[in-house]
Amino acid sequence: MGKFEKEARDLLSAIGGKENVSAVTHCATRMRFVLNDESKADVQAIEAIPAVKGTFTNAGQFQVIIGNDVPIFYNDFSAVSGIEGVSKEAAKSAAAGKQNPVQRAVAMLAEIFTPIIPAIIVGGLILGFRNILEGVAWSALDGKSIVEVSQFWSGVNSFLWLPGEAIFHYLPVGITWSVSRKMGTSQILGIVLGICLISPNQLLNAYNVASTPAAEIAKDWVWDFGFFTVNKIGYQAQVIPALLAGLSLAYLERFWRKVIPEVVSMIFVPFLSLLPALILAHTVLGPVGWVIGQWISTIVLAGLTGSFKWLFGAIFGTLYAPLVITGLHHMTNAIDTQLIADSGGTVLWPMIALSNIAQGSAVLAYYWMNRHDEREAQIALPASISAYLGVTEPALFGVNLKYVYPFIAGMIGSGIAGLLSTTFNVTANAIGVGGLPGILSIQARYMGIFALLMLVAIVVPFALTLFFRKAGFFTKTEDQTVKAPQAEALAQAAEAESPKGTLITIQSPLAGQAKVLAEATDPVFAQGVMGQGVVIEPSEGELIAPVDGEISVLFPTKHAVGLVTAQGLELLIHIGMDTVNLEGQGFTAHVKQGDSVQAGDRLISFDIKQLKEAGYVVETPVIVTNQNDFQADAALDLPQTVKRGDDLLTATKI
Incomplete structure (x- = not known):
């Protein structure tokens, strides 16, 4: 009998049987199902299975969290169900058919931006450190910055601009590459297209466009074709132009692959894809994308800095955790990046970091209430640490959503912190590590305020979680009598084992x-x-x-x-x-x-x-x-x- 054979049979029954499964695969921690009818899935029965740590639906997939044993569980599920798994891409493709246009657009944005987020995080940390070196007048240094009194740190500050410039000025290269990767087209063509959007030798840097007179641009920064001209404008740090250009390249390449014979495709497909995409990028998509990007950042920035910014911050702070559950939070990556390009920082991202901290604090309170229960502690403490480091999934799906009241407490604490964050215009250099380390990405002059806001995001959810539990507010009946399924799994007696070394x-x-x-x-x-x-x-x-x-x-x-x-x-x-x-x-x-x-x-x-x-x-x-x-x-x-x-x-x- 397989380790999870009984649980696998129970799961098969609870999701509506074999006939309700359109596709199944798994990732590092969860089973991913595409169900023919999601209403047939008995969530309560599924979450009562000892091996299951939680469930949620995202991007058209019904996901069952198993943990590190998911490969073994997946094997046993395949055995008892007779259902062969498919690749992750095949499962995504099957799930896409169940999504509406907005869900598909959000899923695409997520898959495009996820591979480049590590670079953006590094860039944010670098800019934050450079701000401390050159942007803070220290009283201990007679009102001077560190770079003004130390040649060593001045050299460090100058050196760090090398990766900082590469990450932010050359961001369109990363975007066009990631689009090509997502669309399954030639990634090297995506890279070349991105370089053609930011060429430092042939294009006017996007950061210098506003300060360059129109007459100078018309004279020195155009391609002159005799009866018309095209501006030689770069798109450094621009998100929408790079996104549109990358998509045009990908769809052109897909089209030409279908119509050009295989024997000559190596010659004509790259040429007929890259050149039209490049022309479109500098004549239509780039200028239009620039305007759209500025509109988006202007509208969001108005909400974040206008007369009712406190209300915007309270609403966004409160609702960010539910956005994570739906997957819509991925859209904020593009908005953050556009804000950074247009205004030199983002007021949105600090609230995201505070929301993660708030959900982590709610789990920490749950851990505190169950600290003498070793099995519960094994679940809650790692989840809270993970949230404090920016990964909220274990907290959200392992504890908070399951018992509701910690989730509500986290949302309230996050809403208060968001209100205060926008009130004080707390700004980040870039997307950072979305938890306690996020303070390193905050602009130097706001670091002190952000530290106080982190304290709010820690104390308020912690206190509210304790209060809600004691008062019985928002608590589910199951919480009174049933331990978390993952705790029950830990409680199961181990099967007889052979001696080590057998x-x-x-x-x-x-x-x-x-x-x-x-x-x-x-x-x-x-x-x-x-x-x-x-x-x-x-x-x-x-x-x-x-x-x-x-x-x-x-x-x-x-x-x-x-x-x-x-x-x-x-x-x-x-x-x-x-x-x-x-x-x-x-x-x-x-x-x-x-x-x-x-x-x-x-x-x-x-x-x-x-x-x-x-x-x-x-x-x-x-x-x-x-x-x-x-x-x-x-x-x-x-x-x-x-x-x-x-x-x-x-x-x-x-």
């Missing part, structure tokens, strides 16, 4: 060519997601038991079988890739689930010729799925030809 020899279940697992065609197996082992290219269609044990699962399609030994070793043998689609054709099972077998017993016969003629790869992974308990090592040098019964792997109890 060695199990796994024989080859097939005759053929054995190779290292990394050479498997399917990346899910090749990357070790399902576990560790080897892959065999079979020369004969007879599969035997590689160990003494019990058939823990036999897929209805007979293309895969799982075994568990008396020592607790769990094996999965998967005949071919995507052969589940054959629905059992070409396979004959000689055992059934629950049978006890000896090493060498026949398990499955399969027709290699029939599988290949149907277009399927027949290579077969032999996987140790409970890799947290057993270390799998090849018992022979690979690649190598093996016979059935040869020693193939050794599994050592960790």
